[in-house]
Structure formats: structure tokens, C-alpha cells
Amino acid sequence: MKTPVKLGTYVVAVAAAAALAFGVGSAVGPVAQETGTHHGEDQDAAAEHGTHTEGQDSDPGGLQVSEHGYTLQLETTTFDPGTRTVEFRITGPDGRPVTDFEPTHEKKLHLVAVNRDTSGFQHVHPQLDDSGTWRADLDLTPGSWRLFADFHPSGHNGSGPMTLGVDAAVRGNHDPQPLPDPDRTARVGDYTVRLDGDLVPGETGELSLSVHRDGEPVTDLQPYLGAYGHLVALRAGDLGYLHVHPEGEPGDGTTEPGPDITFAATAPSAGAYRLFLDFRHENTVRTAAFTVHTGADDAPGRSTDDHTGNHDHGHG
Ligand SMILES: [Cu+2]
DSSP states (O other): OHHHHHHHHHHHHHHHHHHHHHHHHOSOSOHHHHHHTTSHHHHHHHHHTTOOOTTOTTSOBSSOSEETTEEEEESOSEEOSEEEEEEEEEEOTTSSBOOOBOOBTTBSEEEEEEETTSOSOEEEOOEEOTTSEEEEEEEEOSEEEEEEEEEOBTTOTTTOOEEEEEEEEEOSOOOOOOOOOOOSEEEETTEEEEEESOOBBTBEEEEEEEEEETTEEOOOOBOBTTBSOEEEEEETTTOOEEOEEESSOTTSSSOOSSSEEEEEEEBSSSSEEEEEEEEEETTEEEEEEEEEESSSSSOTTOOOOSOOOOEEOOOO
């Protein structure tokens, strides 16, 4: 029973680090949280009182359909397979649909959809109408899907951007696939993307993705959402959604348009993660996908095979 002990130690260490960060960095959080983070039971109590923990990037998002009074409401939760228009609302603490959002990465809301076996990844930008209803087309295959809305409601005191997640079910026969084996190279069309760096539990790790085409480094990547790449990381097992930040942006005088794109990310726990990199070149957005395990490189005894799950998709 070594693992639970280790995990327990890790939680305590993170809690202590969080308490330290709060003590040193800010006086924004309620006092109850600063003391509460030292003890598990108090931490639970703090969570029940809706204490915000944003700013701690190691907390995955997207595990809850409702948080801090904001709820992700899907108009319909069951679909036939195919290209379907998904409609949803974000309701606020007053129960009414939210219509004011602060853009993050140039968009008011990012919708990420993935089959729960991590196939079919899509990252789209829905349209908002005056009533607060968002609409986006998704290509849905049979199975259980997870939809993530990544947004920042205007005037939301202190908690900043958030990610809510909701399940949707798509009818039809589904042959779920295991998580693809760890592989640091992904192919998407003519492009090869190489991943360097590691996700580290509880620490900020640097991930560098290098884009090549036909063996040549790509040095004219196009800005996409204010960066040369957009990375989404999902934890295997619960699809916890990690906050990943690009390091450097187009036009800052130091960030080159490829072949390397660098990100900072913190893994909330040891385990496997599925990474999806969106990059734009010659006016097409492509997605390269990777499986990584925290800490170590590819796990021993694992074979590497072809099912990388990469795909081209027209993204404007
Ligand atoms: Cu987006």
C-alpha cells in the first residue's frame, strides 16, 4: 500500500505550498483558507463554502458542471452521430444566462470536445446570441463525450477564468480504444511534431513542441489565438483539464514563429495525460496529439504503435 501513502504526502505538500503561496503572494483569499489548507477536513469545509482556488494552476478544471455559481447547461445532452449543432448556456449566480465575457486567448469562450476515450478532439469557438445561448457545430461519433467550456465571466470577483465540463451521449455502437501509448512524436498530415520536456506533478514543467514538415523545421508558423500554438492537456481517467500557458507571444521581439513552441504546465498528479497541440500553418489549423506520463519518459515495457489519433481539421 505504498501509493496511498505517497499520494497523501503529495497532497499535504501541495497544500503547504499553496498556503505558502497565499501567505506570501496575496491577501485575496479568505483567512479561513489560509489556515484551512493545512488540514484536510478544513480544506473540505473551505471547498463547501465556495472558496476560490484559481491561480493554483495545478488544480485541473472541467471536472464540475457548476462552480462558483456558474453552470454549464447543455440544451440537449443526447445526440445522433454526425455533424451536430450543440447549444448551451452559461448561467450565473443569479440563475440567468451570462452574456458578458472577458476574452481569453482572443475569444470569449473556448469549447473543447472529446470522446471519453480521448478520440475525436475538437477545439471550436461558438457563437453567442443576445439571449446568452452559444452554438457550435461538432463532429460527433458514438460514445460518451466530455464538453469543456473555458471562459472568463466579466465582473466575476476574484476568481478569474474557469473551465466547466459536461457529459453528452452520442447514440450508436462504440468500440472504445485504450489510451494511445506514450510517444514523443506525433504525425499530422505532412507534419511531424516532437515533444520535449516533462509534466511534473505539483511543479511547473516546461513543454517544448517542435514542428517539422517533410523533415524541415517550420519557421513560419502563423499566430493562432494570440500564440504560435494552443495546448490542451487532459488527465487520463477523469479528463481533468489542465491550464497550460504559452511562453512568449507573436510580436514580443523574442518569440520565433517556430519550429519550437514552448508552454508551461503543472500536472495535478502523477499519471497519464493526453496532450493536444493546435498550430496554424499556411492558413490551416492542425492538431497533434501525444500521450505522456508524468515524471518519467515513456513507461518501460510499452510498445509504440501507430494509433496516434492525430487528424487534420479545418479551423478557419
Ligand atoms: Cu479556443
